[in-house]
Each structure stands twice: as structure tokens, then as C-alpha cells.
Amino acid sequence: MRLMTRTVLAAAVALLATSAAWAEVTVTYVKPDDFIDVPRGELDRERLLKEFSDYFAKLDKKLPAGQSLKIEVLDIDLAGRLYPRHSGGDDIRIMKGGADWPRMHLRYTLSQDGQTLRSGDDELSNMNYQMTMSRYSDSEPLRYEKQMLDEWFNKKIVPKVASR
Numbered sequence: 001m002r003l004m005t006r007t008v009l010a011a012a013v014a015l016l017a018t019s020a021a022w023a024e025v026t027v028t029y030v031k032p033d034d035f036i037d038v039p040r041g042e043l044d045r046e047r048l049l050k051e052f053s054d055y056f057a058k059l060d061k062k063l064p065a066g067q068s069l070k071i072e073v074l075d076i077d078l079a080g081r082l083y084p085r086h087s088g089g090d091d092i093r094i095m096k097g098g099a100d101w102p103r104m105h106l107r108y109t110l111s112q113d114g115q116t117l118r119s120g121d122d123e124l125s126n127m128n129y130q131m132t133m134s135r136y137s138d139s140e141p142l143r144y145e146k147q148m149l150d151e152w153f154n155k156k157i158v159p160k161v162a163s164r
Helices: 002-019 042-062 143-162
Strands: 024-029 067-077 081-083 092-094 103-112 115-125
Touching: 024 042, 042 067, 042 143, 103 143, 115 143
Parallel strands: 024 067
Antiparallel strands: 067 103, 081 092, 103 115
8 A cells, every 4th residue: 555655646746747848828818808800799709719718728739848838819800700680699700701811919928947939929810811721621610710820830939949
């Protein structure tokens, strides 16, 4: 029994020691009520921001262990235009591929062991959002925005990580 306790204790200490080496992505939304294009209803807005948060949380798998990426979302303008339904029900978002491309304003800091590796304030947009191949299916929520964020992450964060 004593050996089992020591083994469990050693495993817990090892887990705590390695947890500091895990990559981490955190996201905050600065004044989301003021964003250009988010749903009007509180529940729908929360659902939208949760969808983005879930997406950002998956980026930690692409970072080397020990790195931390902090993202502040300053504004969101979703692809398409929202047309309210006057007869009740959900509003309709129509995407024409014209001047209705997705946009996002981010501030970010990539760090490791307390040292800032890279930081910036970026205005993202994808003017050709309907003309490029995407790994996201047509049924994927926010597929155009996620595609735009993937391109940003691969250009701004991943190359810098690989060059260290």
C-alpha cells in the first residue's frame, strides 16, 4: 500500500511538473456588445462567442509545449449581412461574396517562460472568402471566419514558433 501511495504521489508531482510545459491559448472579448456584427440577442451572442472560444482553445495543439498565446478580440464583423425577420424566428445571414467579407480585429501576445516572443495588433479580413478552398464543410458554423483565423495563425504565429 505504501509503494502505491509513493507511486501515485510521484505521478502527481510529475504531472504538475509537466503541466507547466503545456501550451496554452487564452481569449478575451473586449466590449463584445460594441462589436460591429454580433447577434442582438444575449443568448445568440453568447453562443457565437462560445463558438469562437472553442475554436481558439484548439489552437494550443499547434503550439510547442510551454508557449502561451493570449488573444484579445477587439471587434468582429461576420461574413455576409444579417437581415432581421419581422415575423419572428432567427434572423437570416446572406452571403453574396461582395463587400460582405469577414473581418476581425485582434491583439495578441505569444510568450514562453515569461518572455514575449511576438505580439501585435492585427486587422484580419478575407475578401475572397467564398472563392478559396476551405477545410471546413458548408454546415460548419463560422467556417469563413475560422478559415481566416487559420490563415492568420499559420502566417503570424506558427512560422515564428518554428524558427525558434
